[in-house]
Amino acid sequence: MAALRFCFLEKSHLRPVYRLNRAMCTKTPTDAPTGPYSGLPNLPPISIFRSQGEGYPSPATAQWHTEAQEKLIEGIRELRNDHTSGAKELATKAVASLVRIARIIESGLTGERSRPGEKIDHKDKSQLWWDAVRKAGWAISTYGRPSMGAAITVAILNVLEKQAKAGSAAAAGPGNELIGQRVQAMEEYLRDRVDGGQRQIGWNLRQFIRDKFLAEGVERRVTILTLSLSSTIKQALMTMLELEKGSNSPGNRQELMIDLRIMESRPLCEGAELARILAAQAAGKGCTHNLKIQLASDASVAILARDADIVLLGADRISGSGDISNKTGSLPAVLCAKSVSNKAVVIALSDIEKVAKPGRMDEHEEEDNDPTELVNAWSPQAQECISQKAWKEMVRVRNVYFEWVPANYIDHYLCETGVLCVDDIRKQSEWVLQAEQRLFGDVEGLNHG
Template identity: 35%
Template sequence: MDDNDDNNASPSSTHTRTPLLQPILYNPEFYAHLESCTDTLKNDFKSGAREMAAQALQFLGVSIEMATITARNMDELWVMAVGAGKQLCEARPSMNAATTSCILHSLESIQERWHDMVPKSMDELAQSASARIDEILKERKETDAQLGRSVTFMVKKLLSETDTPTTTRTQPHLQIHILTLSNSSTIRNALLSLLANIPTLHLQLTILESRPRLEGASLAAQLLDNQEVRPRLHVTLAPDCAVGSLMPHMDLVLLGADRIAPSGATSNKIGSLAAAATARLGNPNPVPVAVISDAEKIGTTEPEAWHRERESHPREEVTGAYEQYVQKGVEGCEVFGEWFESVPGWLIKWWVCEKGVWGTKEVKEWAEEVKGLEWRVFGRV
């Protein structure tokens, strides 16, 4: 097979190929660091998928630097970089779509940069990779603004198709009722951008408290801490079980995402399925459901595969809220401890990302692109 046809070609494959010395020298510092990074990601139950992807990318940069201790040429350094990237992607299967997409696109970009370099030392290659990773991390910060513009476009379109502006005694203003849940930094930033982009908008926001960790209450507190938008932000906190009673008063449901399947099925915090099903099926006039997410959370697997990667959390996360005598009385009960669930794509109207407002067609096309990239980079590692 010609090198240009090799789907897993190393960076040097477009130049005169340096023979790969076998086996690659054992590097205990590299593998110890990689194991520590993997454990950190595996046990991180506070960060969202986007934050976890950024952390994994930083870990990749350090791993490449440590690989230079034993890497004898560009090919060996690439093999170790790809191996590290794949292990980081597999650290937390239930939230790995964003990490995998981020690592894949970063490795591809590093590979392109290495292609353009004349033969350099291992240290210079690692410095080049580190510089590119720093650039990517800075570029990722612009995603919030781009996603905010996409959400603003969606809401403006929705408002133009529904009610006319509400008038107060001081000035006319737009009003929309939105329901959300959990504590997604992506949704939080999108809502703040929405209020900033539409100065006359008054947002009636209902947040389900999101048992058992009550992330919804945390989201409310963080939003209300923003004094600039607080006069136009009206928040109602509600128990999860009230979703059916609340839905007839809503104009829009916003869900976050930990990962999205090619079909559009979306994994998110428990309570998401009930909210989406109630919005679509529990009202004479269905309430549109939109997933707010970075495009990198679109992966290549469907929910059937996700079920093999279920996380089960300690029973105390649920029973800890009970009085002592109740905790003792339910010791013989099994306690449901899964905090993620899948929302079928047919319950969702829009997937809103930094690239625009997408339907199922665009989601599927992006997933196919990621699948191709996964084969080119990880194909035979």
């Protein structure tokens, strides 16, 4: 898909300028070497609105255009600066940003009045709304957080598909009413993401573990190795514990006991946060009997992996071939478990929306983040070296958040629809590609129309 080129001026200008040539659109200002938006390097100028012929939009139109575009940049900035949320949570934030933008555009178009000699009918308004919302969705999925782009893109595609169905069902109504119903459909999808939770994944995980590891009438402690802070894993484990508590009765010896081993997950120590949350929630729900937690440094992974039954990995992205991108440390965890515990089963626990369109692992750049997150844990002497010339010439501190685990190391993919194989992943990947082409394929033409 060809790259889009957009133009957008900050709010300090009276009006957005809509007719600039492509060379001007793509040139980076000399006073902003990292890009036109503060704190957002490599983000090109973006506009989600089409040009207004040879003239300028009215002040009222310019105001809501600017508001919508500011919400877009604000949403992209939020996705890029969030280094604690998992892919599922970021995808939900991306949808929330798009819904806010869609509502602003709807409100602006509802108040629009035709210019002298012009007539804007309801059909035109619906098309203007749809063009702008699609371009906003494309920009969020493309520039929001590339390392977690699969989940974000599929969530955006899903919410756009949701409103399209609502639009088809209400196509006979007036334009403003039609737009309102489409926005309501988007808001409904967002509520379902927030309120629906991931209990089905937890139910599926519990059933898988029971079928594979629990013999009839025998109590057994299942050892699980994991890392980082995946909202999917966190919710699935809590769902399992709640289901176990609800199903246990006096004299029932077939009880699922979990020995959870968590890698600390430097540099932000998300693993420690996962342990804190699970301990607090398990205590609050009276599930402490079924869960014991060990927490250790990432360097202790071989010790944590001893006798592991399961390596439970989240997934920020699943390639069309079944490779998974997850928190750095995932591949060492898998390799250690396969080496020191020959019974270990590797499970990628994920929403199906994490599956990306077809592509290879090496097509995605590594997300190298602020090295200060690592340096903060060093001794004062080591930190003092950073400013020295010799250090700067010889040493590069890397803080790579995500790494790939090849598909041949993954035994099972478990999502809300059940246990998947690589062929299932490929089919979902093709659907993502087709949906992206259907919804975003002509966005560049719309921008320059």
